[in-house]
Amino acid sequence: QVQLVESGGGLVQAGDSLRLSCAASGFVFRNYVMGWVRQAPGKEREFVAHISNSGNMQYYSDSVKGRFTISRDNAKSTVYLQMNSLKPEDTAIYYCGAGRTRGTVGSWGQGTQVTVSS
Numbered sequence: 001q002v003q004l005v006e007s008g009g010g011l012v013q014a015g016d017s018l019r020l021s022c023a024a025s026g027f028v029f030r031n032y033v034m035g036w037v038r039q040a041p042g043k044e045r046e047f048v049a050h051i052s053n054s055g056n057m058q059y060y061s062d063s064v065k066g067r068f069t070i071s072r073d074n075a076k077s078t079v080y081l082q083m084n085s086l087k088p089e090d091t092a093i094y095y096c097g098a099g100r101t102r103g104t105v106g107s108w109g110q111g112t113q114v115t116v117s118s
Helices: none
Strands: 003-007 010-013 018-025 033-039 046-051 058-060 068-073 078-083 092-099 112-117
Touching (some): 018 092, 033 068, 033 078, 046 068, 046 078, 058 068, 078 092
Parallel strands (some): 010 112
Antiparallel strands (some): 033 092, 046 058, 068 078
């Protein structure tokens, strides 16, 4: 079964950077679209980024475009989210997911907490 384990979160100051990782197992990683979503306290889960199975296409929400970069290493079955110029509004639990298409990305991991102080 799909298993996803996120890591790399932490407490940083506004303007800092973090890189999240998501280690995948239980499925053929190179065949799946991977994605990140986030959920802040009291808010609904929000799309952050998707990356195609080959890695040649990336999609971002307007709120992170230009600051975040999604990438993947199919040899390591890992997807990354490089987050630069962090803002307090980026504070949330970040989850990674997998799907055969962008519309089916799910099976979320346990999440990793990102807290950005002002």
